[in-house]
Amino acid sequence: MSSPSIHAGLLSIALAIVLASAEVAQSSDDPTGSSADAAGAVVQMRPIEAPLPVARTPEPPLDVAALKTRLRETSAIGVFTKLALSNQMDDLVQQFRAHHLGGHQTSVAKLRQLYDLLLLKVLALLQDGDPPLASTIARSQEAIWILLADPEQFKSVT
Secondary structure: OOOHHHHHHHHHHHHHHHHHHHHHHHHHHOOOOEEEOOOOOEEEOOOOOOOOOOOOOOOOOOOHHHHHHHHHHOOOOOHHHHHHHHHHHHHHHHHHHHHHHOOOOOOHHHHHHHHHHHHHHHHHHHOOOOHHHHHHHHHOHHHHHHHHHOHHHHHHHO
């Protein structure tokens, strides 16, 4: 047997549906496109306008060599920090190489996590001292990931 509260809930849902359909019928009967709200005021309905498409310039292809050069030449990161980052990047590339060769059991999810953490570290170091380079790297984040994650593209850059 069902409880009275379930019946009351179903009754309130049915009542809401009936009231909503009555409001829709009332507004469709008015040829001016206006409808009355609960206080009796007339509300003018406007047609929904689609947003204008935004013209976007296509991103230029990723130039890994130029990005490496800009990282080496930036004064936003100190020499010892650059050496530490270079070692971390080399370690990450080695893990990708091992993953692509099938000899290492590092998952793609783990590689993505390591990649994201390293990229965040680089961006944090660059954001105040070299904002244009930080912006370029942030925009290139997915393109770099694709280069690293795809075995064929990975071969072409290493």
